[in-house]
Amino acid sequence: MRQFLGWPVLRQVAGPDRRGLGSAAMSRTTRELMPRTVTADSVVKSICPYCAVGCAQNVYVKDGAVVQIEGDPDSPISRGRLCPKGSASLQLTTGDSREHRVLYRRPHGTEWEPLDLDTAMDMVAERVIATRRATWEWESDGKRTRRTMGIASLGGATLDNEENYLIKKLFTALGVVQVENQARVCHSSTVAALGTSFGRGGSTTYLQDLQRADCIIIEGSNFAEAHPVGFQWVMEAKAKGATIIHVDPRFSRTSALADIYVPIRAGTDIAWLGGLINYVLSTEKYFREYVVNYTNAATIVGEKFADTEDLDGLFSGLDRGTRSYDPHSWQYEGGEVAAASGERDQQYQDLAGDGGSGSDAGGSESHGSGGATVRGSWRRDESLTDPRCVFQILKRHYSRYTPEMVERICGVPQAVFHRVAAAITENSGRERTTAFAYAVGWTQHTVGVQYIRAASILQLLLGNIGRPGGGIMALRGHASIQGSSDIPTLFNLLPGYIPMPHAHQHEDLDSFVAADAAERGYWANMRSYLISLLKAYWGGAATAENDFCFDYLPRLTGSHSTYETVQAQLDGTCKGYFLLGENPAVGSANTSLQRRGMANLDWLVVRDFSLIESATWWKDGPEIATGEMRTEDIGTEVFFFPAAAHTEKSGSFTNTNRLLQWHFAAVEPQGDARSDMWFMLHLGRRIREKLAGSTDPADRPVLDLTWNYPTEGALDEPVAESVLAEINGWDSSGEYLSSYEQLKDDGSTSCGCWIYCGCYADGINQPARRKSHVLQSISSREWGWAWPANRRELYNRASADPQGKPWSQAKALVWWDEAQGRWVGDDVPDFPPTRRPDYRPDDEASGVEALSGIDPFIMQADGKGWLYAPSGLTDGPMPTHYEPQDSPMRNLLYSQQRNPVRQVFSRPHNRYHPDPTEPGTAVYPYVITTYRLTEHFTAGAMSRWQPYLSELQPEFFCEVSPQLAAARGLQHRNWATIVTARGAVEARVMVTSRMTPLTVDGRTIHQIGLPYHWGPNGLSTGDSMNELSAVVLDPNVHIQEVKALTADIRPGRRPRGADLPPFLEEYRRRAGITERTGMEGATT
C-alpha cells in the first residue's frame, strides 16, 4: 500500500505538485541525496596551498578523514570561490598518488629501497654532522666566516612561515649559508625593486582594493588564468566602469576580458614603460603636488653622475674589469653612499672564469622592509628646474623613449600606445587612480628589478601609490612566497629583511649595524630588530657581553644563491643538498645543469608528496636516456621523505598582499609523511643530541640554540602556534609584544621577525581570525593579519594631501583628524599615528623623529618615493632598456646590447646564443616566452599527479601563430621540436592567432608560447621547458631570465637517446657558439 501511494502520478495528484515538476517527480534516492559537507563531523578552516591569492577553504572531516574541501564564503579575498587547482586540492591531499613511505637510494644503487623513518632521520643527521665537519670553514681570505659551504638547501614556497622559520634558524646555527627557496627564482626582483622605490618589498596594495581602481594595467601577468580567483576584483572594477589594459606577448583570457590588449615583444617592457614615463613627463600630465612633496623628484644629484644618455647605455661608475658599478657617483649632492647600497661585498666569487660578473650578493633584497641607505644632507629644488634635480635627470633619461621608438623596439603601434597613455593619465590624479598588476613576466629577466622599478616610477609620477584603487600589485604565485621572503630561507637575508653579515666588512655587531642601519626612518631601529632576533635564536646565551651571539651568524663572501650552489655542486664543493618541496629538475633554469649538479653530490634529501623528477633523475632522467650518465656511476645517496599536506599540519601562509592566514590541521598525516616543521625540529634535536658534550666552538651555536618547542599528538608534531609566538616576540616578563615599536636593543625583548611583530599580540593567533567579509569594510582588518601592523594599503599617508586632507572624497582612505589629533580612516595609518602633517624635524633629528609630516614612505631614509635610486641597486639608478641575453634584435637605443653587469656562467652545458650582429644569430631566430596554466602548478609536483588536473591539461604544448606555422611547416596537434644551445624539447603544436607576429623595426618577429610545468614523471608527462633555458641572472637578486629567450622550431619529434647530444652540437656549430659567446660585459 505504501509503495502504491509512492507512485509519482499519485503523488502528483494528491500532493501540492500538481504539474509533476517538483517534489512529485522526485525519487526517494534523490530526496535522500545530501552533500558530503552535511554529514561531516566538523569543518576545519584552511587556506589553499597553491597560488598566493590565499583563497580560504573549509575542510570537511568525517571519521578522522578529509571528505571534502570547499571554498569558504566568508573570505574577503575569495568569497567562497576556488579555481580548478583549489577545487582539486581534495585530490592533492587524499589522492592515491602520494608516497607515504621513506625511500632510500644507496650510492651507485639502481633501485629504491625501503627505509624506516627513524633510521632515515638518524642517517641524515649523521650526514649533516659529517659533511659539516669535513667542510667547516672558520675563515676565508683571512676573514672570519664560521660556516660550511658543503651543505645547501632549496625549499618550495608553499611551506608555512613556521616551517621556514625553523629551517633558517637551524641551518644558520649549523653554519649553512646556502639556504634558498622558490622566492629566489620567482619574485626576488620584486623585493629589490619595490623596496628601493618605496621602502618595503611587498605589494603596495591588496586584491580587494583593485575594485576601487579606475584603470588597471596588467602586464607581465596572465592574471585571469594564473590567479583566477583574485581576478574577480579586476572584474568588479570593470563592472564599475574601470578600463582594463593587458600588455603581454600572448593573447589570453586576461586579454579577452580587457578593454585594450597590447601585444608586445617579450623582453622589451622597459622600453614600453619608459615610453609611458616620457609621455607623462613631456605632456606634463604628472601629479605635480604629489610628485613635489612625496617623491625625490626635487632632490639634487651629485655632479659626478653621468647618465646612459651620456655614455651610450652605461651609467657612470662602471668597472669593466669586475663588471660592476661603483655607485658613489649616483648619490645625492651632499649624500654619502652606504655599504648596504651595493658594495657590501665586491669580492664576488668569479665562477665564470674570465667572463664572470661582479655582484653585491643580493644586497638589494635587504630593502624588503627598509629602503636603501643614504646618509648626509641633501638639497632640494621644489621648482623642479635645476638640471641636476631628479626630475630633470629623469626627463632627459627617457626623452628618447618616444612612441616611435616604442613601436620600433616593442612592436606596439603608436595608436595603441596613445590609447594606453591616455587611459592611464586620464584615470590618475585627485579624483581617479590607476593600479598596476604584474607577475613573473616582469621578474624573470636580466633586468627584472628594473622592469618593476619602471612601473614604480610611473605610478609615483601619476600619484598612484598609497591611494585606494592605486598601487602596484605584485602577483606572487605560491601560497607563501611572500612569507618565504619575509621569514626567509634565502642566503642573504635574516628574518624581516635584515641582511646576513658579510665576512669582508662586518666584524662585530656594532660595525654591522653602523653599516646597515639608516639614520632616518624606522630602519634606524635596525639594531633593536636584530638583537631581538638573536635573542629569539639563542635566548639566554645571547648577552650584551658576547654581542648577543652575533658572532654565531655565518658570513657571506659573495652570492650563494641557488644558481651559485649548482655551480658549487658541479665544482664538488657542495656535497649535501636538501630539497624541501622544490623540484629544480623541472622548475629551475637549465634543468640539465641542475641534474648534473645533483649527480655530483654525496647525499641528497628530497621531501615531497610524490616521486618528483628531482628525486628520480638518477634512474630515469634525460641524461640517463642520452647515455651521458649511467645510474651505476652516480654516487649520490638519495633519501626520499614523504611530506604532509596543508590539511595535515597547522601553520600560516602569507599571501600575495602580505596577509598572514592560518590553516589548521584537520587530520594526522599517514605513514611516514610529516610536516617540514616536524622534519626540521626532529633533525635538529637529533643533531643536538649527537653533538651534546662537544667542546668544539663550531658547535656552540647549535648547542645554544633555543630548540625546545612544545609538541603535540602521537607524532610529536611541534605546536605551530609556539613558533608563531616566537616569531611575534615577547618581553623579559613573558608578555607578548604587539608592535615592533616595542622592540629594544638591550636584550630585553625577543622577536623572531620584527615585521611580523603583532601577529600573536595578546596571545591571540591573529592570522587565524575569520570574521566574515560581509561584516566588515573592504579592508576586512579582522580577517587574518597583514604585515606591517595589520596595514592593508601601504604608504596610505599619501592618500591625503600635504595638509592631511583626502585628495578627494572619492579617493579618501586615511586623513588627519584635527579634533582627535591623529590619523584616521579605513586602514591602519602607515605613519606615526599622532604626527601632524605640518611637523618638520630639525636638522639634528634622527630615526623616526626625522620623518616630517609629508614623508609617507616611512621606511625610506628620506621619507620619499624614489624616482631615482641613488643607492640600493647594482645596475643603475634608473631603468634602462637592454635587450635580453638571447635576442634577435640589436638595442636600438644604445650601443650597449645587454645589461652590462648581468651574471653569466660559462659552462659546457650552459651556452648562450650569438649577439644579433653575429651571423649565427639566425640559427635561433624565434622569441620564446613562458607561462603558467590555470590547471597546473609551477614544476608540476602539486598538479601532474592529480587526475582531475592532468585530464584538464594533459600534454605539453607550444603556441605558434598561423604565420609561423606556415613558415615552418608546423601542423596543429602534430609535434614540434624547439631547440636552443642548451637543449631540445618536443611539444604538441597549437596553431593559434593568440600569438601575433610583430613588426619590429621593419622585421617580422615571431614568438612562441611555452608553458613550463611538465616533466617525465606523474600522470601528465612531457618535456620540461627549462631544458631550453640558460642560467643568466639579474645582478641585483640573481633571478634567471626565462621569460624571453630565442630558439628554433621545426616540425616533428626531437631526436631520442644518444642522437640528441650530436643534434644539439650541430646547432651550436652552425651558430658558431663557443665558451665566449654572449659573455661580454660593457661593449661601448
Next chain:
Amino acid sequence: MVRQSSRTLPRGLAYLVAHGHAADGSHAENTEPTQHLVNPPHHMPTRLDVVDSWVRLRAQQGNPLTSGTQPAGPPAIDPEQMARPAPVARHAEGNDR
C-alpha cells in the same frame, strides 16, 4: 522534456529573482556571515594555554639575569612538560581552545 526544462526555474535562479542576489552569500549587501551554509561546527581557536606557559618559560630562560650562564649542552626537552596532551584530532572537535 525540453519544454519542461525551459519552464523549470532552477532554484538558484529563483532565489536570485526573488531576493535580488545570489544564494551563495557572496553579495556585498548581505549583513550576516554566510557560515550558515555549512552545517557542521567549525573550528577557529585563538589562544593556547600550552603556548602561553611555554612563552613564560622561554622568557625566563632568555633573561640572563634569571637564567645565569647558558648551559653547556642543549636545553633539555621535557616532553611531559612541553607536550600538549590534546592530539591533532582535537582540532577537528569543534572546540575553541
